[in-house]
Amino acid sequence: MRNILIIGIGAGNPDHMTIEAIEALNRADILFIPDKGEEKAALRALREAICARFIRKPDYRTVPVEIPRRAEAGSDYHGVVDDWHERIAARYRALFESELQEGQTGALLVWGDPALYDSTLRIMERVAASGLSLDWQVYPGISSVQVLAARHRVPLNTIGAPILITTGRRLSEGFPADQDSVVVMLDGEQTFGKIDPEGLDIWWGAYLGTPDEILRAGPLTELSAEITEVRAQARARHGWIMDTYLLRRRSA
Ligand SMILES: C[S@@+](CC[C@H](N)C(=O)[O-])C[C@H]1O[C@@H](n2cnc3c(N)ncnc32)[C@H](O)[C@@H]1O
Structure with missing residues (x-):
């Protein structure tokens, strides 16, 4: 089984990382860093700064996750979001399979708190439902x-x-x-x-x-x-x- 730590990293200030989140970061074999939207360079820089500041082992490994763009919502908002989440879930599944060995732990660095207007938790359910043997834990962040x-x-x-x-x-x-x-x-x-x-x-x-x-x-x-x-x-x-x-x- 592969294990994934869903870590809330706060919404822009590295000082908002909780001690629990820092300890989780240090348990991960691989850190998955999502990239999305026009703001991606700034947000990616913050995620990288958090890794550099808080991870104690020098040789930690990060893997970028290119998040597919969502189609324009139009009248079928839920249909478009559903399709988008399916594509993200497929991307995560492929990365978890190729980058993590059985028994290894990956971390997803999620902006703010993972439970608030973020789809990562719903997407993890989809990845697990697709048949990959997976467990995951959630670490709250300051939203x-x-x-x-x-x-x-x-x-x-x-x-x-x-x-x-x-x-x-x-x-x-x-x-x-x-x-x-x-x-x-x-x-x-x-x-x-x-x-x-x-x-x-x-x-x-x-x-x-x-x-x-x-x-x-x-x-x-x-x-x-x-x-x-x-x-x-x-x-x-x-x-x-x-x-x-x-x-x-x-x-x-
Ligand atoms: C996809 S939601 C993610 C929310 C995030 N999970 C949280 O807990 O803050 C993105 C929205 O959160 C808000 N947001 C996130 N970070 C922010 C920041 N540093 N300053 C102001 N608003 C922010 C904005 O309304 C933005 O459109």
Whole structure:
């Protein structure tokens, strides 16, 4: 049987690696480093910096994993994602078989926390279901949402109330009527600028945890245009951006 360690590495700051994650990193025979999207050079650099800083043996081996691109979603979002995950699972299976001997351990370095808007855990189920004898363990990481809250010194929920963590795509249907606190991830369309801003506050963060971090907070009516502009400039400067925000209904 092959064993895979799914290690949350934090969302941009190597100091956010947990001791448990560092120890897991040091148990791996091979480190699989996923490469995806336009931001890949920066994210790959962070993963490599984490390996260089925390792995104690000098001769550790990394293997890049070229993640296939997802087709445009169109109307069949779930169908497209399903097909994409199948292709990623096939890629992982081939790599696990060719790079790991029976009894060896591989590690997957996953951005932020593996349980939050990341498909690695679902893909591992697919790889195992395809018949490869496999076991895996998961090591939590500090997610971008936690860094957002910490940097802004804001709790994610109001007293006794729930929070909704969702995507820009879902927010485009409007701020949910039954929520007061909504965290938005995966928003390439600046959806905060397309919903009714009245009565909403925003806590926005880009490149959280990195030296390039940008933060803005205040009434959405006042900040929407500024964030859109700051975001566009930063994206042009770096060639990529990752941002997350909390929207909250102002209490009367
Ligand atoms: C595929 S999800 C991965 C989330 C990750 N598992 C986590 O726990 O943060 C990618 C989204 O996470 C958010 N994100 C990840 N890293 C970020 C960072 N350093 N700063 C701001 N947002 C980030 C963005 O909303 C981005 O679109």
